[in-house]
Amino acid sequence: DGGITQSPKYLFRKEGQNVTLSCEQNLNHDAMYWYRQDPGQGLRLIYYSQIVNDFQKGDIAEGYSVSREKKESFPLTVTSAQKNPTAFYLCASSIGLGQGRLNQPQHFGDGTRLSIL
Amino acid sequence: AQKITQTQPGMFVQEKEAVTLDCTYDTSDQSYGLFWYKQPSSGEMIFLIYQGSYDEQNATEGRYSLNFQKARKSANLVISASQLGDSAMYFCAMREGLYGGATNKLIFGTGTLLAVQP
Numbered sequence: 001d002g003g004i005t006q007s008p009k010y011l012f013r014k015e016g017q018n019v020t021l022s023c024e025q026n027l028n029h030d031a032m033y034w035y036r037q038d039p040g041q042g043l044r045l046i047y048y049s050q051i052v053n054d055f056q057k058g059d060i061a062e063g064y065s066v067s068r069e070k071k072e073s074f075p076l077t078v079t080s081a082q083k084n085p086t087a088f089y090l091c092a093s094s095i096g097l098g099q100g101r102l103n104q105p106q107h108f109g110d111g112t113r114l115s116i117l
Numbered sequence: 118a119q120k121i122t123q124t125q126p127g128m129f130v131q132e133k134e135a136v137t138l139d140c141t142y143d144t145s146d147q148s149y150g151l152f153w154y155k156q157p158s159s160g161e162m163i164f165l166i167y168q169g170s171y172d173e174q175n176a177t178e179g180r181y182s183l184n185f186q187k188a189r190k191s192a193n194l195v196i197s198a199s200q201l202g203d204s205a206m207y208f209c210a211m212r213e214g215l216y217g218g219a220t221n222k223l224i225f226g227t228g229t230l231l232a233v234q235p
Binding site: 031033040041042043044045048050058088090092094096103105106107108109110111113 | 121126150152154159160161162163164167169208210221222223225226227228
């Protein structure tokens with residue numbers, strides 16, 4: 001089955017520690033995204049990548065880093081500089097620009113819940 | 118700047134009845150797309166329906182339909198014949214500028230929590 005796999009489902013971070021959230025997709029999508037969701041709020045974009053080896057900051061990139069070395073993978077690192085990392089993190093993917101109809105939605109993984117120890 | 122507003126934090130509906138979830142948007146672009154997603158308590162985001170700014174007909178997908186009023190900048194989701202499994206958070210989202218500098222980025226509203234009562 002094609003889809004997006006996020007791991008782990010739950011993650012705990014100690015003070016001063018970097019943690020990495022995994023996101024893998026087998027949908028052959030060029031574009032991938034990371035969102036943060038806080039209680040009672042919508043999704044906010046952290047980083048996105050339109051193509052391999054390229055990525056751009058979203059609205060709340062401070063304290064986060066990403067890499068896009070493979071088309072299938074877009075890991076997110078929550079660094080110690082992110083002072084309030086407790087949230088639900090969602091990874092998504094979509095076809096790239098110019099590759100199809102503009103009505104194509106983003107497809108999401110099941111998310112990772114990150115908490116501070 | 119583009120913005121999505123969902124003014125209903127929570128809604129109740131009786132099973133088998135219809136319900137409308139409100140969404141208004143603000144954009145200066147002439148070309149844009151509007152999406153609705155469902156988020157059950159398990160957390161995944163499920164795509165429901167899409168409406169393009171130039172679509173002349175309101176979008177429909179099974180029990181979901183969109184009441185698109187372009188002049189009012191509203192794109193309300195209508196769920197007909199509600200089922201207990203419809204209980205979830207519902208998010209309205211907009212894709213920024215479809216042409217000339219388009220991106221695939223989505224802007225989300227804050228969501229509406231729908232509870233379907235038996």
